[in-house]
Amino acid sequence: MRATCILLCFFTFLVASSAHPGKKKQYKPCKELVLYFHDIIYNGQNAANATSAIVAAPEGANLTILASQFHFGNIAVFDDPITLDNNLHSPPVGRAQGMYIYDTKNTFTAWLGFSFALNSTDHQGSINFIGADPIMIKTRDISVVGGTGDFFMHRGIATIATDAFEGEVYFRLRVDIKFYECW
Amino acid sequence: MRATCILLCFFTFLVASSAHPGKKKQYKPCKELVLYFHDIIYNGQNAANATSAIVAAPEGANLTILASQFHFGNIAVFDDPITLDNNLHSPPVGRAQGMYIYDTKNTFTAWLGFSFALNSTDHQGSINFIGADPIMIKTRDISVVGGTGDFFMHRGIATIATDAFEGEVYFRLRVDIKFYECW
Amino acid sequence: MRATCILLCFFTFLVASSAHPGKKKQYKPCKELVLYFHDIIYNGQNAANATSAIVAAPEGANLTILASQFHFGNIAVFDDPITLDNNLHSPPVGRAQGMYIYDTKNTFTAWLGFSFALNSTDHQGSINFIGADPIMIKTRDISVVGGTGDFFMHRGIATIATDAFEGEVYFRLRVDIKFYECW
Numbered sequence: 001m002r003a004t005c006i007l008l009c010f011f012t013f014l015v016a017s018s019a020h021p022g023k024k025k026q027y028k029p030c031k032e033l034v035l036y037f038h039d040i041i042y043n044g045q046n047a048a049n050a051t052s053a054i055v056a057a058p059e060g061a062n063l064t065i066l067a068s069q070f071h072f073g074n075i076a077v078f079d080d081p082i083t084l085d086n087n088l089h090s091p092p093v094g095r096a097q098g099m100y101i102y103d104t105k106n107t108f109t110a111w112l113g114f115s116f117a118l119n120s121t122d123h124q125g126s127i128n129f130i131g132a133d134p135i136m137i138k139t140r141d142i143s144v145v146g147g148t149g150d151f152f153m154h155r156g157i158a159t160i161a162t163d164a165f166e167g168e169v170y171f172r173l174r175v176d177i178k179f180y181e182c183w
Numbered sequence: 184m185r186a187t188c189i190l191l192c193f194f195t196f197l198v199a200s201s202a203h204p205g206k207k208k209q210y211k212p213c214k215e216l217v218l219y220f221h222d223i224i225y226n227g228q229n230a231a232n233a234t235s236a237i238v239a240a241p242e243g244a245n246l247t248i249l250a251s252q253f254h255f256g257n258i259a260v261f262d263d264p265i266t267l268d269n270n271l272h273s274p275p276v277g278r279a280q281g282m283y284i285y286d287t288k289n290t291f292t293a294w295l296g297f298s299f300a301l302n303s304t305d306h307q308g309s310i311n312f313i314g315a316d317p318i319m320i321k322t323r324d325i326s327v328v329g330g331t332g333d334f335f336m337h338r339g340i341a342t343i344a345t346d347a348f349e350g351e352v353y354f355r356l357r358v359d360i361k362f363y364e365c366w
Numbered sequence: 367m368r369a370t371c372i373l374l375c376f377f378t379f380l381v382a383s384s385a386h387p388g389k390k391k392q393y394k395p396c397k398e399l400v401l402y403f404h405d406i407i408y409n410g411q412n413a414a415n416a417t418s419a420i421v422a423a424p425e426g427a428n429l430t431i432l433a434s435q436f437h438f439g440n441i442a443v444f445d446d447p448i449t450l451d452n453n454l455h456s457p458p459v460g461r462a463q464g465m466y467i468y469d470t471k472n473t474f475t476a477w478l479g480f481s482f483a484l485n486s487t488d489h490q491g492s493i494n495f496i497g498a499d500p501i502m503i504k505t506r507d508i509s510v511v512g513g514t515g516d517f518f519m520h521r522g523i524a525t526i527a528t529d530a531f532e533g534e535v536y537f538r539l540r541v542d543i544k545f546y547e548c549w
Contacts, residue, residue: 027518027549042241050288055256056239056422056441058408073421073443075239075465077256077294079286097286097315098294099258103445103463105416111443111464113296113479115315128313128326130494130511132463132481143494143512145313146326148340152210153363157514180519180549183210183363225424233471238439239422258422260439260477262469280469280498281477282441296479298498311496311509328496329509331523335393336546366393366546 029156030182033123035116036163037080037096038088039171046169052078071102082116086163086172094118100133108135112142118150125149127177129158144177155181212339213365216306218299219346220263220279221271222354229352235261254285265299269346269355277301283316291318295325301333308332310360312341327360338364395522396548399489401482402529403446403462404454405537412535418444437468448482452529452538460484466499474501478508484516491515493543495524510543521547 042050056075077099081092098114110133117126126149131142144156156179163174225233239258260282264275281297293316300309309332314325327339339362346357408416422441443465447458464480476499483492492515497508510522522545529540 025549053241053256055241055258058419058421072445073419075258075421075441075443077258077284077286079255079288079292095287097292099284099286101443101465103443103465104461105445109445109463111479111481113294113313115294115313117315117317126315126324126326128315128328130313130479130481130496131514132483132492132494134483141492141514143492143514145328145494145511146338146340148314148324148326152340153338155512155519157512157518183208236424236439238424238441258441260441260467260469262438262471262475278470280475282467282469296477296496298477298496300498300500309498309507309509311498311511313496328511329521329523331497331507331509335523336521366391 027180029178029180031154031156031179033177035082035084035093035175035177036086037082037116037173037175039078039080039173041076041169041171043169051080052076071108072105074102076100076102078114082118086174088172093120093123098129109133110135123150125151127151127154131158133160135162144179151179153181153183154179210363212361212363214337214339214362216360218265218267218276218358218360219269220265220299220356220358222261222263222356224259224352224354226352234263235259254291255288257285259283259285261297265301269357271355276303276306281312292316293318306333308334310334310337314341316343318345327362334362336364336366337362393546395544395546397520397522397545399543401448401450401459401541401543402452403448403482403539403541405444405446405539407442407535407537409535417446418442437474438471440468442466442468444480448484452540454538459486459489464495475499476501489516491517493517493520497524499526501528510545517545519547519549520545 040049040051042053054074054076058073080096082094082096083090083092095117096114097117100110100112103109103111112133113130115126115128127147128145129142130145133140139159139161142158144158147154159176161174164172223232223234225236237257237259241256263279265277265279266273266275278300279297280300284294286292286294295316296313298309298311308330310330311328312325313328316323322342322344325341327341330337342359344357347355406415406417408419420440420442424439446462448460448462449456449458461483462480463483467477469475469477478499479496481492481494491513493513494511495508496511499506505525505527508524510524513520525542527540530538
C-alpha cells in the first residue's frame with residue numbers, strides 16, 4: 001500500500017538521518033524477487049529452440065557494417081522463459097519479452113526495453129523494465145518503470161548479472177528485482 | 184496534486200482495510216480517459232492511407248525467417264490517429280506514435296513502446312506507455328510510465344482491447360487509461 | 367528523499383493553492399541538470415567518428431519505401447557523448463545510449479527510448495527516458511521514467527531542444543532535466 005510505504009519511508013528517513021548524517025541514504029525494498037531468464041539466439045539452424053532473433057542491423061538497411069565486432073546497432077527481439085533457479089529446464093514461471101540493442105562500437109553494451117509476463121501460482125502480472133546495460137560489468141542496474149496485476153503500479157530497480165553464457169548462442173541472466181514503490 | 188492524492192489514498196486505505204480485510208486492494212483512478220487509435224499497416228500498395236510500416240524482421244538482417252506465421256521479430260513503427268469514438272473518420276484528437284514488436288514464435292504477442300501526443304481543446308500533452316501485449320487476450324494491461332503537459336508526471340495503467348480488425352491491414356485499439364498518480 | 371519531497375510538495379500545494387486559485391499548478395524541481403549530447407550519424411564513410419547508425423527502415427524488410435523524405439520507419443541506434451557545454455570536444459561526462467525512430471510520413475517526428483549513463487566526479491548513475499519528440503518544435507518534453515545510482519528511483523521531465531545540426535550527419539541536443547521525484 002502506497003500510503004503505508006510513504007509513512008514507513010518517512011520514519012525510515014528519521015532514523016536514517018539521525019544515525020548517518022551526510023551518508024548515502026539506504027532504502028529497504030517493499031518487495032523483492034530473484035528470477036532467471038534464458039536467451040537462445042537464433043543462428044539460422046536452431047529454429048526449434050531459439051527464443052530470440054536479430055531483426056535489425058546496420059547492414060539490414062543497406063549500409064555497410066559499422067562495427068561488426070561489437071554488433072553495434074543490432075536489435076534483437078526475444079521471448080525467453082523465466083525460471084526460479086538457474087536451470088533452463090525448470091518449469092517456466094513466465095516469459096521475458098521485448099528487445100535489446102547493441103549500442104557501442106568499441107565494447108559490448110546494450111539498451112533494454114522488455115517486460116516480465118509472470119503466470120504462476122505465486123505471481124500473476126507483468127513488470128516493465130528499461131535501461132542501459134553495460135554487459136561487461138558484473139552487475140548492472142536498470143529501472144522498473146511500472147507493473148500490472150500483482151505488480152500494479154510498482155516501481156523499483158532491477159540488478160542484472162550474466163549468470164552464464166555459451167558462445168554467442170545462449171545467455172542466462174539473473175535478475176534481482178527490488179521494488180521500492182509497492183501499492 | 185500529488186500530496187492530495189496521497190492523503191486520499193491514505194484515507195481510502197483506512198476505509199478499504201476495515202471493510203475488506205485480506206482482500207485485494209482496490210484503487211480509484213484520479214483521472215480516466217477512453218480513446219481509440221487506428222493502425223493501417225503498409226502493404227506496399229496503400230502508401231497514401233498507411234499509418235504504420237514493418238521496418239525490421241529476422242530476414243532483414245540476412246537471417247532466414249524464424250517464424251513467419253506469427254511474425255516473430257517484426258518491428259512496426261506507427262503514427263496512428265487517435266479518436267474519441269470508434270470511427271476512423273472522426274476528427275483526430277492526437278497521434279499514437281511509437282513501435283510494436285511481434286515477439287512470440289507460436290502465437291501472437293507484442294511488446295509496445297509508444298506515446299499519445301494529444302492536441303485538442305480538451306487535452307494538450309503526451310502520455311507514455313510501455314508493456315507486454317498478449318494480443319489474443321481480450322483485454323491487456325500495460326504501464327503508463329509518465330506524461331507531459333496536462334499529464335505532467337502522471338502514472339497509471341492502460342487497458343488495451345482490439346476493438347476491430349480487417350485482415351492484416353487495419354487494427355483498431357480501444358485504450359482505457361486509468362491514472363493513479365495525478366499531479 | 368522521497369518523504370521530504372512529499373512534505374515539501376504538500377506545503378508547496380498549500381501556498382500555491384491559496385495564491386493562485388484555479389490556475390495551473392507549478393511544481394519546483396527537486397534537482398535539475400542541463401546536459402548536451404552529440405549525435406554523428408553513420409553515412410557509410412565516417413565509421414571512425416560516427417556515434418549512431420540507421421539499423422532498420424521500411425526497405426530493410428523488403429518492402430518498398432513508404433515515405434523516404436521524412437525517413438518514416440527508420441530506427442537509429444546511438445551511443446553519443448554527453449558534455450556539460452555545447453562543445454563536441456569537451457570532456458564527455460557520460461554516454462547517451464538507446465534509439466530513436468522516425469515515425470511520421472509528412473513531417474519529422476521521432477520516438478525516443480534511451481538512457482544517460484553518467485560517469486563523472488559529479489554524477490554516477492543512469493537516467494532513463496522515453497517519449498514522443500516532435501523534432502520541428504523548438505522545445506519538446508519527454509518523460510524521465512527512472513534512474514539508478516545518484517538518480518535512484520528519480521522521475522521527472524526532460525525538455526529537449528535541437529541546439530545545432532549540420533545536414534543530416536550531426537545533431538546536437540540540449541537536454542534540461544528537471545526531477546520532481548528525488549529520493
